[in-house]
Amino acid sequence: MGNWYEETFDGQVRFGLKVRRTLHSNRSKFQRVELLETEFFGKALVLDGLFMTSEKDEFFYHEMIVHPALCAVRRRARVLVIGGGDGGTVRELMRWPDVEQVVMVEIDGEVVDVCREHLPSIASAFDEPRLELRIEDGIEYVAKVPACSFDVVLLDGSDPVGPAEGLFNESFYADVKRVLKPDGIFGLQSESPVLQTDVFQAVQKTLRVLFDDVKPYIGSVPLYGSAMWSWTLARPVGEVFPLDTEPLHGLEAELRYMNRELCKAAFVLPTFVRKLATGV
Numbered sequence: 001m002g003n004w005y006e007e008t009f010d011g012q013v014r015f016g017l018k019v020r021r022t023l024h025s026n027r028s029k030f031q032r033v034e035l036l037e038t039e040f041f042g043k044a045l046v047l048d049g050l051f052m053t054s055e056k057d058e059f060f061y062h063e064m065i066v067h068p069a070l071c072a073v074r075r076r077a078r079v080l081v082i083g084g085g086d087g088g089t090v091r092e093l094m095r096w097p098d099v100e101q102v103v104m105v106e107i108d109g110e111v112v113d114v115c116r117e118h119l120p121s122i123a124s125a126f127d128e129p130r131l132e133l134r135i136e137d138g139i140e141y142v143a144k145v146p147a148c149s150f151d152v153v154l155l156d157g158s159d160p161v162g163p164a165e166g167l168f169n170e171s172f173y174a175d176v177k178r179v180l181k182p183d184g185i186f187g188l189q190s191e192s193p194v195l196q197t198d199v200f201q202a203v204q205k206t207l208r209v210l211f212d213d214v215k216p217y218i219g220s221v222p223l224y225g226s227a228m229w230s231w232t233l234a235r236p237v238g239e240v241f242p243l244d245t246e247p248l249h250g251l252e253a254e255l256r257y258m259n260r261e262l263c264k265a266a267f268v269l270p271t272f273v274r275k276l277a278t279g280v
């Protein structure tokens, strides 16, 4: 028969998955970590009751958080990932031959361990020699590293509750800007313009205070219970566009969501999203 596992949005909307069995359930030092075997999505990671990723649809999210950001920079030698404990973001980064080093800073080592054990197709790049994996607080890490250390910073965090809450504020974004090179790029998941409208709007507004140019883009992630999800690119100095999507040409055979046309089209926003992001 199986049980239903439901994520609730603001006590107003519920999204549920039918679960065959629970493979892991534990309260780590930071959050409840669950690994479910579901009927439709395959194995799924859940943190504090929030769906994070699944075998079936993880590529929607991970290809969208990584590849547009890498198309927005000329130099991609050093990349910092904050969060990303399931490993999908690092796996996508490793497809780029000119990425020389990825530093991934994940606060919760239990997430990494559980994903290594149960989600090997997502956590497949943790043993890459180009990866430096650090289990520590990403907020403290960006506060202490020297300025201009990275070409790209990607924030692959959870929703703004629990350990990820501090990843949505101005002082954290200011540190991200400091550790980025001026012509580098900050890419982050920025929640759903439909179900988390206030967070989406607040992220855009806060980034605009600090960065010269901020460009949200949209796609779908079936596991997130909303037809629309968003990510955002922010450039410390200068403009985000134009994106150079040509390097994707060589990757397209191995990608399942991203392609050169989509990489540009994702920045074309429905009017209500554009108004939420820019006010006009």
Ligand code: SPD
Pocket (backbone or CB within 6 Å): 050, 051, 052, 053, 061, 084, 085, 086, 087, 088, 089, 156, 157, 158, 159, 189, 224
């Ligand atoms: N509502 C869930 C938002 C989670 C965003 N991060 C997912 C992590 C996948 N690597």
